[in-house]
Amino acid sequence: MGRVTEDDYRFSENAIEWLSGERYCTITVSQRKWVDLINGLAKAKRVKRITVNKDGSVMVRVPTEWIQIIPRG
Numbered sequence: 001m002g003r004v005t006e007d008d009y010r011f012s013e014n015a016i017e018w019l020s021g022e023r024y025c026t027i028t029v030s031q032r033k034w035v036d037l038i039n040g041l042a043k044a045k046r047v048k049r050i051t052v053n054k055d056g057s058v059m060v061r062v063p064t065e066w067i068q069i070i071p072r073g
Contacts, residue, residue, distance in 0.1 A: 013057075018064050025064045026050075030057035 014034060018025030029035055030053075038058050041047045051059040 016067060018067075023064060024061045025067060026059060026061055028057060028059045030055060032056075 012030045014027075014029045014031050016025055016027050027038070029038060035056060035058055038047065038049065038060055042049045042060070047060045047062055049058050049060055053059075
């Protein structure tokens with residue numbers, strides 16, 4: 001693994017992970033609209049940011065009951 005460059009940050013990854021039966025999940029986002037939403041939730045003390053990365057992406061833990069899939073179109 002070499003030195004990290006700006007080219008390494010051109011891809012945006014967003015992920016939600018949890019184990020079946022767990023009450024909390026881990027969310028990692030780099031897409032600006034989701035980062036802004038999470039930062040707003042953290043400011044309101046609804047979530048605690050675990051990590052804020054150099055590229056601006058964030059990682060948080062939230063209740064799994066917050067996760068919904070809403071098909072569009």
